[in-house]
Structure formats: C-alpha cells, structure tokens
Amino acid sequence: xxxxxxxxxxxxxxxxxxxxxxxNQRQSAYDIISGLSHEERCSIDGEDDDEEEEDxxxxxxxxxxxxxxxxxxxxxxxxxxVKANARERTRMHGLNDALENLRRVMPCYSKTQKLSxxxxxxxxxxxxxxxxxxxxxxxxxxxxxFLEMLCxxxxxxxxxxxxxxxxxxxxxxxxxxxxxxSHLCDSSLTGHTYNYQSPGLPSPPYGNIDVxxxxxxxxxxxxxxxxxxxxxxxxxxxxxxxxxxxPPLSISGNFSLKQDGSPDMDKSYAFRSPYPALxxxxxHGHGSHFQTGVPRYELPIEMAYEPYQHHAIFTE
DNA sequence: TAGGCCATCTGGTCCT
DNA sequence: AGGACCAGATGGCCTA
Numbered sequence: 001x002x003x004x005x006x007x008x009x010x011x012x013x014x015x016x017x018x019x020x021x022x023x024n025q026r027q028s029a030y031d032i033i034s035g036l037s038h039e040e041r042c043s044i045d046g047e048d049d050d051e052e053e054e055d056x057x058x059x060x061x062x063x064x065x066x067x068x069x070x071x072x073x074x075x076x077x078x079x080x081x082v083k084a085n086a087r088e089r090t091r092m093h094g095l096n097d098a099l100e101n102l103r104r105v106m107p108c109y110s111k112t113q114k115l116s117x118x119x120x121x122x123x124x125x126x127x128x129x130x131x132x133x134x135x136x137x138x139x140x141x142x143x144x145x146f147l148e149m150l151c152x153x154x155x156x157x158x159x160x161x162x163x164x165x166x167x168x169x170x171x172x173x174x175x176x177x178x179x180x181x182s183h184l185c186d187s188s189l190t191g192h193t194y195n196y197q198s199p200g201l202p203s204p205p206y207g208n209i210d211v212x213x214x215x216x217x218x219x220x221x222x223x224x225x226x227x228x229x230x231x232x233x234x235x236x237x238x239x240x241x242x243x244x245x246x247p248p249l250s251i252s253g254n255f256s257l258k259q260d261g262s263p264d265m266d267k268s269y270a271f272r273s274p275y276p277a278l279x280x281x282x283x284h285g286h287g288s289h290f291q292t293g294v295p296r297y298e299l300p301i302e303m304a305y306e307p308y309q310h311h312a313i314f315t316e
Numbered sequence: 317t318a319g320g321c322c323a324t325c326t327g328g329t330c331c332t
Numbered sequence: 333a334g335g336a337c338c339a340g341a342t343g344g345c346c347t348a
Contacts, residue, residue: 080334085325087335092323116321322345331336 107150108165119158126150 103109103120107127115123130149134141151159 081326084327084335088326088337089324091336096323118321317348319348320346323343325342326340327338328340329336329338332334 108161110161113157113161115158115161119155122153123150123158123162126152126154 099117099120102124103115106115106120106123126149130141130146133139133149134146139146147163150162154162
C-alpha cells in the first residue's frame with residue numbers, strides 16, 4: 001500500500017510539471033540507459049584491452065600507456081560524466097533563459113509564436129542596427145526603411161511577425177510590453193493579417209500571422225544602460241549583470257566597410273559602424289554606463305542568411 | 317515524410 | 333583535477 005501511495009505521489013509530482021518531466025525523462029534515459037560512455041563501455045567489455053594489445057600482434061601505440069580501467073576508476077569516470085552532463089544542462093538552461101530575456105525586449109514578442117534562437121539573434125542584431133540608424137539619421141520608426149532593416153535576413157514568418165507589429169502602427173509597436181494590448185493587436189480591427197515579404201530571403205512558408213498574441217515593446221534605451229532596471233523591467237529571473245560592462249559601444253556599428261560601402265565580412269568583426277558620421281564611436285566618456293576592461297563582443301556575421309546583402313538596404 | 321528546431325550527451329580544449 | 337565552454341552527434345517533436 002505504501003508503495004502505491006509513494007508511486008501515486010511520484011506520479012502527481014511528475015505530472016505537475018510537464019517540462020520538468022520531459023527534461024528528467026531525457027536525462028534519466030541518457031544517464032541510465034546509456035549510463036556509460038562509449039569509452040566506458042569499451043573498457044567494460046574488454047577490461048583487459050591493454051593486455052590484449054600487448055599480447056596480440058598489433059603494433060604498440062605511442063604515447064602514455066592507457067591506464068587500466070578499474071572498477072573504481074570507471075565509477076569515478078561515470079560520476080564525473082554525470083556531473084558534467086548536469087552542469088552542461090544547467091549552462092544551456094541559463095543560455096536559454098538569457099535568450100528568452102532577449103526575446104522579451106525585441107520589438108515584437110509573442111508568447112504563442114516564439115522566435116527561434118537564430119531568429120531572435122538576427123532580429124536583435126537588426127533591431128540594434130535600426131535603432132542606431134534612427135539615432136543617427138533622426139528618422140522615425142514609421143518608415144519603410146525601418147521595417148526593412150528589421151526584417152533583413154529574417155525568415156518569412158519572423159518578417160511577418162515584425163511587419164505585423166509595424167503595420168499596427170508605431171504607437172502600437174512601441175507600447176509598453178507590460179500593458180495589455182490585445183485591443184491593439186486584434187487583427188479584426190485592421191481586418192487583415194500580414195504577409196510582409198522579407199527582402200531577398202527564401203523562407204519556409206509558415207503562412208501569415210495572426211497578431212492576437214503579440215506583445216509590443218517600446219524602444220527604450222534606459223534598460224540597456226542600467227542592469228538593475230533591466231532586471232526590474234523584464235521581471236526576469238536572471239540576476240542583473242554586475243560584472244564589468246563592455247567598453248563604450250561605438251554606435252557606429254560593428255561591421256567593417258569595403259570601399260564601395262558594403263560591409264566587409266571577411267575582415268574582423270570588431271565593432272565598427274556603417275555610420276561613421278555620428279561621431280559617437282570610441283567615446284569612453286562622460287556619464288557613460290559602459291565600462292572598460294572586458295573583451296568586446298564580436299557579432300558573428302554568419303548569423304545572417306545573406307550577410308553581404310545586409311548593407312544594401314542602407315545604400316539604396 | 318522531410319525539414320526545422322530543440323535538448324541532451326559527449327569528448328576535446330582551455331583555464332584556474 | 334575539475335569546471336567552463338564549445339561543437340558534433342543523436343534523437344524527439346512539430347508542422348507543412
């Protein structure tokens with residue numbers, strides 16, 4: 001009877017968290033079934049491998065002789081591997097949490113239509129780029145250029161999502177994400193769904209979007225500057241970053257330009273800008289919330305499907 | 317069923 | 333030695 005109760009309790013606990021259950025299932029499946037690594041299995045299968053080698057006709061291998069896998073070593077190895085797996089899982093969860101936080105500060109955030117990891121990074125890059133452009137050119141966010149900048153290199157569904165936000169109007173797009181905006185996001189008000197054609201990207205035909213579930217975010221620079229504000233604003237579980245911050249980011253971008261003005265992706269990815277005119281680059285200064293002493297980030301350009309076309313939109 | 321996305325495991329490398 | 337990070341491999345899930 002007590003067994004039944006405990007099993008029942010276990011089941012309830014397990015069913016209470018589907019995600020956790022799936023995670024644990026995966027984990028235990030790997031940890032238990034595979035249990036031992038290939039190396040371990042080999043060692044177990046032939047614990048006298050080394051002796052075979054010595055006794056057999058195979059030529060001796062160079063290098064230090066492989067230590068015999070005793071049961072104690074085997075056990076230590078297994079424990080170490082299991083611990084490493086757990087750490088790796090934790091690390092990846094942290095990475096995913098950070099990515100989720102990034103999703104939330106994107107111009108459009110949808111709980112139901114979650115951006116993939118790669119699309120999140122692409123959109124983030126475009127967003128930064130577009131905002132930089134706004135700062136420099138003094139343009140509004142209503143222009144077609146802003147939209148195209150945001151959508152550059154994105155897949156069709158992501159482009160649709162962004163375009164949907166934009167076509168709701170900038171006032172909708174930049175509403176505070178914490179406000180309930182279902183009335184603004186209701187496509188019935190506008191009478192149509194959106195199908196923005198992303199410039200030049202072969203995209204999977206995921207169809208049009210329904211903007212019911214969009215959360216729209218104002219382009220606020222404040223959170224970027226103040227980690228505590230970020231944490232508070234986003235209500236994120238990740239503690240605010242308290243370490244050294246990056247050196248003053250050159251708003252002047254991070255892409256080298258070729259002579260014709262196109263970005264030179266072959267060169268280093270040092271943070272440079274397609275907008276050298278702004279004169280904000282390298283200002284280590286006054287009241288800047290950025291600090292020095294940390295290696296600066298280098299954005300992998302390969303994120304984009306068409307990195308070499310990215311700049312074209314600015315030169316038109 | 318194929319393709320995209322994802323979580324996890326794993327072994328290698330680097331660093332402390 | 334052990335932890336962090338990384339990239340490749342693998343298998344599951346989902347959608348068109």
